[in-house]
Amino acid sequence: xxxxxxxxxxxxxxxxxxxxxxxALSAYHQSLAAKVATFFVAILGLNILTGYTGQISIGHxxxxxxxxxxxxxxxxxxxxxxxxxxxxxxxxCFVCGLLVGLPALRLSGVYLALATxxxxxxVPQIPLxxxxxxxxxGGVQAATVTPLRLYAIGWAASAILFVLAxxxxxxxxxxxxxxxxxxxxxxxxxxxxxxVYKTLxxxxxxxxxxxxxxxxxxxxxxFAQPSEFGIILSLQILIGAAVAGLGSLWGVLAGAIFIGLxxxxxxxxxxxxxxxxxxxxxxxxxxLVMLVLPTGVAGLLGRLRRxxxxx
Amino acid sequence: xxxxxxxxxxxxxxxxxxxxxxxxxxxxxxxxxxVIGCLTSTIFAQxxxxxxxxxxxxxxxxxxxxxxYRATEVINFAQGEMAMAxxxxxxxxxxxxxxxxxAFFLTLAIAFVLGIAIQVTVIRPVQxxxxxxxxxxxxxxxxLIDGLVNWKWGGAIRFMPxxxxxxxxxxxxxxxxxxxxxxxxxxxxSVVALWALFQFTKLGLAMRASALRPAAATLVxxxxxxxxxxxxxxxxVLGAVAGLMAEPSQFVLQPTLMQPILLYAFAAAVLGGLESxxxxxxxxxxxxxxxNLIGQYVHFVTSELRQPFAFAVLLAVLLVxxxxxxxxRKVRKV
Numbered sequence: 104x105x106x107x108x109x110x111x112x113x114x115x116x117x118x119x120x121x122x123x124x125x126x127a128l129s130a131y132h133q134s135l136a137a138k139v140a141t142f143f144v145a146i147l148g149l150n151i152l153t154g155y156t157g158q159i160s161i162g163h164x165x166x167x168x169x170x171x172x173x174x175x176x177x178x179x180x181x182x183x184x185x186x187x188x189x190x191x192x193x194x195x196c197f198v199c200g201l202l203v204g205l206p207a208l209r210l211s212g213v214y215l216a217l218a219t220x221x222x223x224x225x226v227p228q229i230p231l232x233x234x235x236x237x238x239x240x241g242g243v244q245a246a247t248v249t250p251l252r253l254y255a256i257g258w259a260a261s262a263i264l265f266v267l268a269x270x271x272x273x274x275x276x277x278x279x280x281x282x283x284x285x286x287x288x289x290x291x292x293x294x295x296x297x298x299v300y301k302t303l304x305x306x307x308x309x310x311x312x313x314x315x316x317x318x319x320x321x322x323x324x325x326f327a328q329p330s331e332f333g334i335i336l337s338l339q340i341l342i343g344a345a346v347a348g349l350g351s352l353w354g355v356l357a358g359a360i361f362i363g364l365x366x367x368x369x370x371x372x373x374x375x376x377x378x379x380x381x382x383x384x385x386x387x388x389x390x391l392v393m394l395v396l397p398t399g400v401a402g403l404l405g406r407l408r409r410x411x412x413x414x
Numbered sequence: 415x416x417x418x419x420x421x422x423x424x425x426x427x428x429x430x431x432x433x434x435x436x437x438x439x440x441x442x443x444x445x446x447x448x449v450i451g452c453l454t455s456t457i458f459a460q461x462x463x464x465x466x467x468x469x470x471x472x473x474x475x476x477x478x479x480x481x482x483y484r485a486t487e488v489i490n491f492a493q494g495e496m497a498m499a500x501x502x503x504x505x506x507x508x509x510x511x512x513x514x515x516x517a518f519f520l521t522l523a524i525a526f527v528l529g530i531a532i533q534v535t536v537i538r539p540v541q542x543x544x545x546x547x548x549x550x551x552x553x554x555x556x557x558l559i560d561g562l563v564n565w566k567w568g569g570a571i572r573f574m575p576x577x578x579x580x581x582x583x584x585x586x587x588x589x590x591x592x593x594x595x596x597x598x599x600x601x602x603x604s605v606v607a608l609w610a611l612f613q614f615t616k617l618g619l620a621m622r623a624s625a626l627r628p629a630a631a632t633l634v635x636x637x638x639x640x641x642x643x644x645x646x647x648x649x650x651v652l653g654a655v656a657g658l659m660a661e662p663s664q665f666v667l668q669p670t671l672m673q674p675i676l677l678y679a680f681a682a683a684v685l686g687g688l689e690s691x692x693x694x695x696x697x698x699x700x701x702x703x704x705x706n707l708i709g710q711y712v713h714f715v716t717s718e719l720r721q722p723f724a725f726a727v728l729l730a731v732l733l734v735x736x737x738x739x740x741x742x743r744k745v746r747k748v
Contacts, residue, residue: 159546159549161491161549161553206729206732209732209733209736210732210736213483213488214732214736217489217728220680221677221725222725224673224677224721224725225724225725226722228718228719338553338556341550341553342550342554345547349546380561380565382557382562383558383562384561385557385558386554386556386559386561387554387558389554389557389558390555390558393547393550393551394539397543397544397547
């Protein structure tokens with residue numbers, strides 16, 4: 104009971120800080136914080152799939168691309184309300200996730216990693232092929248938003264999706280996901296329908312990534328461009344999820360901050376502060392984190408909690 | 415000692431099956447189709463020749479992936495970037511005044527040392543932790559190497575001399591670029607050399623033993639860790655060969671050189687079964703020819719769709735025959 108109170112208190116505290124933060128930030132820092140929200144949503148989605156259901160995906164940038172292009176095209180061609188386009192992106196990516204999830208049923212481990220990697224490389228090529236509708240390499244321009252509005256949309260979406268993820272994961276569905284992760288054979292023999300829950304996990308996860316993609320596009324001045332959705336984006340999300348710690352919702356914010364802010368911070372480090380120096384720092388830190396904290400921030404928090412309980 | 419070794423649990427490594435007759439028949443049929451096609455149409459022959467050379471490059475990178483996968487069941491996502499960095503090292507050596515072939519062999523040596531260094535410093539510590547940790551580390555390496563190259567040499571386009579010259583031979587209306595023939599030759603030589611190393615030397619035997627039965631290999635005195643590091647070194651060398659052979663066909667040198675090729679190599683490795691060295695090479699060549707022919711005759715598949723199409727091949731193989739052409743079904747006791 105006390106643990107639950109502490110948990111709720113922590114969440115309320117973090118929510119309060121996030122709600123008050125924009126008043127203390129400049130426009131530039133607001134857009135940076137909105138970027139963190141984007142990654143927060145994406146990592147949340149990947150964590151449902153990889154952390155809770157045990158299905159690795161290196162292709163979530165592909166779903167982000169689909170979500171981002173949904174928002175951009177709807178905004179350009181139909182002048183649709185941006186928040187509404189995010190809802191549409193959620194739906195479209197849910198369906199796309201189910202479609203990808205179906206063949207993924209037969210894959211696992213390394214093979215799934217390879218297939219999703221290929222997905223991430225392939226999807227950004229599609230706008231180049233259908234440049235008439237999707238703008239080719241020049242991209243699609245959606246409506247632009249102010250940093251403050253972006254911040255509000257981003258963190259509101261994060262809050263809603265966090266609650267949604269929590270609701271999904273705490274109940275029957277979440278138990279089925281975890282059972283599949285821990286042992287597919289045991290899950291099946293306990294009556295968990297593998298195909299249903301595995302594809303469902305893919306769908307939900309992709310839907311989250313789709314919303315993240317919409318936010319991502321709004322964060323790049325409303326510009327959806329194939330080069331922005333390259334393989335590096337997918338890798339960043341995976342890294343964020345690993346830093347956050349798989350199979351726990353507690354570290355997600357830390358993971359989002361890690362991939363959202365680190366490039367900005369490291370590019371201001373004097374010696375290597377060039378545009379590409381940041382990749383060097385990023386890559387090095389990723390490897391270091393994995394060497395030191397293989398279970399991510401969530402694992403570290405868990406260890407601290409156990410230490411305190413033991414003391 | 416032998417009694418202890420017998421008691422060790424190898425059940426995860428027990429395989430069933432092998433190269434099946436339908437697969438051999440299919441490959442034979444494909445070869446007949448290619449020969450007939452080449453004899454009837456010069457365009458067809460031209461695309462086949464070009465595909466052969468490109469496929470050889472995919473095959474060598476796929477072989478590098480397979481080498482590491484067989485030993486440690488890890489896919490090295492940084493393999494392509496390691497190869498790309500090797501090409502830049504060669505570029506730098508040439509800029510310092512070495513001839514192309516001096517730079518070529520020196521680069522292979524450097525790649526070997528770097529491959530071992532990477533395994534020892536960053537892969538070995540996480541190897542026992544979890545598959546996902548190793549994947550993330552190789553992804554981190556991907557970004558790190560990419561950043562280092564961009565930082566040192568910049569993203570600007572650079573040029574390297576063509577190792578085999580620009581000469582083109584003609585035979586029966588089909589143009590054979592000397593570069594393509596050279597690529598094919600170098601790939602074949604490196605693959606055969608590797609095969610000989612594994613098949614005929616004591617070192618190769620030790621490496622195979624460490625990959626297949628690490629515990630038993632340790633018991634008979636093989637230094638398994640050292641062998642795994644050696645495997646990474648050899649994979650880096652193969653990758654460097656692939657990179658150096660891929661570079662002339664792209665005409666320019668830029669840091670994104672190997673990213674599409676890595677995707678083709680993944681598809682090739684999966685097509686070959688991910689555990690089979692021969693499968694990786696054959697898969698690479700098959701994929702190279704297939705993509706070129708599709709690009710020629712199916713107008714919908716333009717160059718933008720080349721990568722999605724490779725992805726489709728990968729997915730189709732995984733769905734229809736997850737063990738690939740030469741892979742073996744893994745029987746796992748639960």
